[in-house]
Amino acid sequence: MHSRRRQWISAFIGLGLGLSWLGPQTAAAHERPATPDNIAATSLDACPVAGPSSFIDSWGDPRSSGRRHEGVDMEADRGTPVVAVRDGSAEFKRSNLGGNAIWLTAATGERFYYAHLDDWAGNSRRVRAGEVIGYVGQSGNARGDHLHFEVRPGDAAVNAFPLVDAACNLSVGRAPIRVVLGPLVR
Ligand SMILES: [Zn+2]
DSSP, rough: OOOHHHHHEEEEHHHHOOOOHHHHHHHHHHHSSSTTTTTGGGGOSSSSSSSSOOOOOOTTOOOOOGGGOEEEEEEOOTTTTESSSSSSEEEEETTTTTEEEEEETTSSEEEEEEEEEEEEOOOOOOEOOOOEEEEBOOSSSOOSSSSEEEEESSOOOOOOHHHHHHHHHHHHOOOOOOOOOOOOOO
C-alpha cells in the first residue's frame, strides 16, 4: 500500500515536471522487492552450516544505521563447521561489520557471503561444495553465535531463506527448526 502511494505521489510530481512516465518507473526502481523473482537464478549444492542450525526468514528486517537485513541468520553452536555451498573461489576477509568473513564466488558468477565466523579453515583458495571453510561464531557486529549468509546472483542480494531451507532440510534431515526469538545482529 505504501509503495503504491509513493508511486502515485511520484506520478503527480512527474506530471508536474513533464516526466509523467519516468516518475513512477524511477520510484519503483528504488523500492526493495519483498520477494525477488530472480531467486531461481541460483542454487545451493550444500547447506552452509554442517550441523544443527535454526533460522527464520528475516529478509528485509531493520538493522542498525537504516540497513536492511539481506541474509539468513543461521543460529548454531560456536565451532560448528561452515562449508562452501558451491564449487568456487573462497576469499577470506575481515571487516568491522562482518568480522571474519568469506566471499565465495561460483564459476557461474554468483557470490555467497559468510559473516561472523569464529575462525576460518585454512586460507583463501579454490574449494569444492561441502568443503569446510570456517566455523560458526560471533565476530564483527554480531550478538550470539550464528552464521550470517547471503546469496548474490548479481550485484544485489536475494532472499536466501528458501534456498537455505531447501538445502539444509535435505542435508541435516528432519531436525525441528527452532524459532529465533530475537535479532542476532544489531
Ligand atoms: Zn544477519
